[in-house]
Amino acid sequence: MLRTIIAAGAGAFIGAAALAQTDRYEMPADVAGTARALADTALDSDLAWDIVESLTTEVGPRLAGTPQEARARDWAVAKMEELGFENVRVEEFPLDLWTRGRSIYEEVAIVSPYPQPLYATSLGGAAPTPEGGLEAELVFFDSFDDLLAFDGAEDALRGKLVFVNDRMVASRTGEGYGWANRKRRQAWLEAENRGAAGVLIRSVGTSSHRFAHTGMMSFPEERMPEIPALAVSAPDADQIERIHHSGETITLRLRTHAGWRGEVVSGNVIGEIPGRETPEEIVVIGGHLDSWDLGTGALDDGAGVAITMAAAHLIDQLPENPRRTIRVVLFGAEEVGLVGARAYANARLADGTIEDHVIGSESDFGAREVWKFSSNVGPEALPVMDAMAREMAFLGIIRGDNESGGGPDMIPLQYMGVPMAALEQNGEDYFNFHHTPDDTLDKIDPGELAQNVAAWAMFVWMAAELPVDFRAGEDEAEAGDAAR
């Protein structure tokens, strides 16, 4: 479906020619006024806090495919109905279940030279140790690149435990995560290909506490690990590093019960605020409902669930709905490989409504303040995004670039051409908690959470009210080709 930029009721007219002349879009006063009023209401509202408190308390951890995730779906349906969302529904999809096994606790210890327990956790997708455990010598790699480049004797790693020591860099943008995650995702494969009996990594994340950061590994060509793979907390990795550099040979003992458990059901929960004029046009937002098993998923991603539900609910309290439909999708099985996101996008391909998604954005980076508004839209819509950013500036938000994604669960939709916006959060301390037992409600600041809701309510309102074609570009407008 081709959409052109049309005149807004409020008198705005945006056309390529006009934009080329002025390169500035003036937000209609009534739209801006409502946006500001929504923000003011959001800043005074506890709604998002109440939602994330309810989810993390009444459901708690909710690993994809487990009964806990099913309880989270029940919770989400009930909460959406309570808040007055319409068309509330669950879209189920199949999932291969991986779990840690018997307990959240896994046994890892130095046997020699200096016997002591270590704090570690299996990575998602890891195989278990043999039932009685596994004892082997550790081979130390300073970095994942050193492991990649390792061309020692053919049996140098055979039967050994590979340890990879890369450190993650903390930053507001979280950009150290991708680099650090290479070892989490791929070290098992490099180690297994070289005959290792197991692999351990210095925990991804920036915590100095004795928590190990779990997270999914990657499985090229559907090959699954046959060896145990664990993350070791930073202080324990320090310990290994010190002993290694003293020249001693380290022997570890592991006993884990992780593994794949067969096919189960997961699902996405969907609710809507129907549009008053063009209800077939969808502004899609949301967070993901699943979490890792170690914490209660407050930051990842109870906060995103709460922020987007609360923002949509506040808009629903306006005297009349915005032009377009606001669809909140609470994705299942994000942590284990964007399974819910892919299921959602494929279902929209199947029902022919991908192009009805005018813009998308997910909140999935914790609960600190939004500080930057980025986008990935057609050039003709850029002045509108700039204008949105100007409206949000009073919240301490700057305008970012037009190269952004829209959050992990938006990747399949973006790949299919849906324009994206990103309300970027301060991630300076996100990786102190992320994917560890320490991802709990007390790590959320209610004031910063409310600032998020204010920003989201403004953006979602403006995106749903302004009849802007976010896809339209100088080249793409006519073709409707938005596969960027």
Next chain:
Amino acid sequence: MLRTIIAAGAGAFIGAAALAQTDRYEMPADVAGTARALADTALDSDLAWDIVESLTTEVGPRLAGTPQEARARDWAVAKMEELGFENVRVEEFPLDLWTRGRSIYEEVAIVSPYPQPLYATSLGGAAPTPEGGLEAELVFFDSFDDLLAFDGAEDALRGKLVFVNDRMVASRTGEGYGWANRKRRQAWLEAENRGAAGVLIRSVGTSSHRFAHTGMMSFPEERMPEIPALAVSAPDADQIERIHHSGETITLRLRTHAGWRGEVVSGNVIGEIPGRETPEEIVVIGGHLDSWDLGTGALDDGAGVAITMAAAHLIDQLPENPRRTIRVVLFGAEEVGLVGARAYANARLADGTIEDHVIGSESDFGAREVWKFSSNVGPEALPVMDAMAREMAFLGIIRGDNESGGGPDMIPLQYMGVPMAALEQNGEDYFNFHHTPDDTLDKIDPGELAQNVAAWAMFVWMAAELPVDFRAGEDEAEAGDAAR
């Protein structure tokens, strides 16, 4: 043995009359100069860091009475000999061993209304659950005082799990600890007396992380608990609190293997810098060698071990030893009830050398900077302590009062009349780490550790060089009665 205040070689003369007139003692210039030189050397030295790094890495956790504590004694003997201490020896004593059992991990979970695992740890001295575990309803008490005052129906707590929710206050002095610790020490008894099946407390400590603070309980009249007793991390206690206040009944499931294991051997490790003039006079300092099992005992009390060993060693590098002997005692079995401290004091009673201990002090409050110099000495020695404080002022140290203790392991000696000094450390964040898995080397700042060594080297040097009778007071001087 009665000691009088005598003329120092440096020309100082301290007498009751002189003090009464001036109330000010001038530190002899050569003593002050050496003290300052020692501090300057200490501030540039890595020795304490190297010691605590070695202990926490090469021994790691060292629960009293375990083979790990025995390894710590071997380590301490070797380290003292390597550093040139004289008369290095171990004084063994018997100990009733308590351990957590199979693992540092203990299983605690909410069964209903919202199933989820909790992070918790047995308190020292606790009984285990029945082998298969224990499932029971939780009864919530806002505070330990509420439990003490509880006069509900006779069977109101029978078979239930008592939960006590007091919060600890953080402070520079750590004074919130004693109040918070009442529940840790005594809640088991109040619960057991009322027929409870177990007791759980909100973790003592000020951490917002998902660690539970272990620590010994108290056993009045040698009565031992027959019920499990655990601390629950603060975020998990928050979770229990929220669910309780929502009106729901909470059922928990516990499975622990804690218990007493019979009599074993522990010991104190002792080394000396012999005095050049009055070697029978002893300035006794030290830390404790044992730690809890969850962390590596870096702050509690690897730091104290390192600070006092390093300070003594720096003094030993002077051209000549101070007048008096410096004795470093690394106490065993502190955490489980000052067992090593009592063994040491009793052995000194037996060998008649208690009164040779001219002053004592232990470092056992982490590794943050020393900020206050307090004392508990006879009134005639007060001007000397004031003068010592003036010398240390450039390190950011103020003079405290004369009512202090000298650290936990000094309690029996102080009770027997030994004067005390306290180099008080900043404890603002000590209880974020204390008695948890998070007590690890990375929590020590090398610069602050070196400041400690500087302060200790100054104090120990001055106490061992100045021929001051720290016991002497207007009333007590003749009687030699120092049982204050």
